[in-house]
Amino acid sequence: MSRMKPLATPLLLGFESNNSVVTQIARANDGYPPYDIERLRETGGAPERLRITLAVAGFSESELDVSLQANRLIARGKQTERSDGDFLFRGIAARQFQRVFLLAEGMEVLGATLKNGLLSIDLVRPEPAQVVKKINISTAQ
Template sequence: MSRMKPLAPPLLLGFESNDSILAQIARANDGYPPYDIERLREVGDDPERLRITLAVAGFSESELDVSLQANRLVVRGRQAERADGDFLFRGIAARQFQRVFLLAEGMDVLGATLKNGLLSIDLARPEPAQVVKKINISTAQ
């Protein structure tokens, strides 16, 4: 018995490449750091705004990297191992992470801020243009 992929035809056409992207994202996200995604209140005609907040306690701004690669928002953290100090117990390890978020077409990253160990990334989702295209039907000879 063959297993049908979630984005396989005939259900969704033209999304075959997204299947591999989803598999890659599933492997990249191991649960650390924890995060929230919230919808911010809309004001007037402004586009819908979202905020991703990651708990990155112990990371400085220089140890964090936020980048947009195609339609993927990639957040990386790299802490250097601290050799100095005479520890009696060491429970806080220097840790690296990579968290990937797949963004819908047209999503715009507005900016990122680091405050009190929380990295907040603001996004805007503009209202999609409603386009109706008439397809002419020709008769086959």
Template sequence: MSRMTPFSSPLLLGFDTMEKTLERIAKASDGYPPYNIERIRANTTRGTGDRLRITVAVAGFADDELDVTTEENQLIIRGRQAEADDREYLHRGIAARQFQRVFVLADGIQVLAAELRNGLLSIDLARPEPQRMVKKINISVPD
């Protein structure tokens, strides 16, 4: 028996990648590190679209311990702290925990910049307004 999904309709052509993306999102349920996503509205008359900012709490991580990459419409943020062997902890409540946080980006989203300040990693994204395209398809009639 085959599995029926919402994207298996014959009217939804080419949406099989979206189904895989939704499955990937469902698997990424770890809450560490916490993050915010905010919309930053530009006060311009050019209509360049909204900007987004993802802010991730990465207290204790230096910039060389963080890695921000994009791969196949995904924004991947990795953090890996090196263990300091010369320290002797009486109590350790702040763990040197590595993490990977993945955000799925829509087509056209561009990563503009990343900045680390006061333990917060801010990543700015641009979402340009989509261009409306109407294309006439010629119908050929064989002789």
């Protein structure tokens, strides 16, 4: 019995390439670090703004990387193991992570800030232009 792919429906034409992206994202996100996604208040007719906040306590700015590849926002962190110190107990392990967010068409990343162990990434979703295109119908001969 074959499994149906998440986007394998006749109503989603042209989304076949997104299937592999969705599968990659599902594998890449293991639950660490925890994150919030919040909608920021709009003023007037401003486009919708979103903020992704990741809990990255113990990471410095130089150990974090945020990049945009096609429509994927990728946040990475890599800590190096500290060799100094004489630990009686070692409960805070140096670890690395990669958290991937799939962005809708037209989403823009405004910037990222690190404050008090929280990495915040601000995004804006511009209002899509409502374009109506008339399709001419010809008669078959």
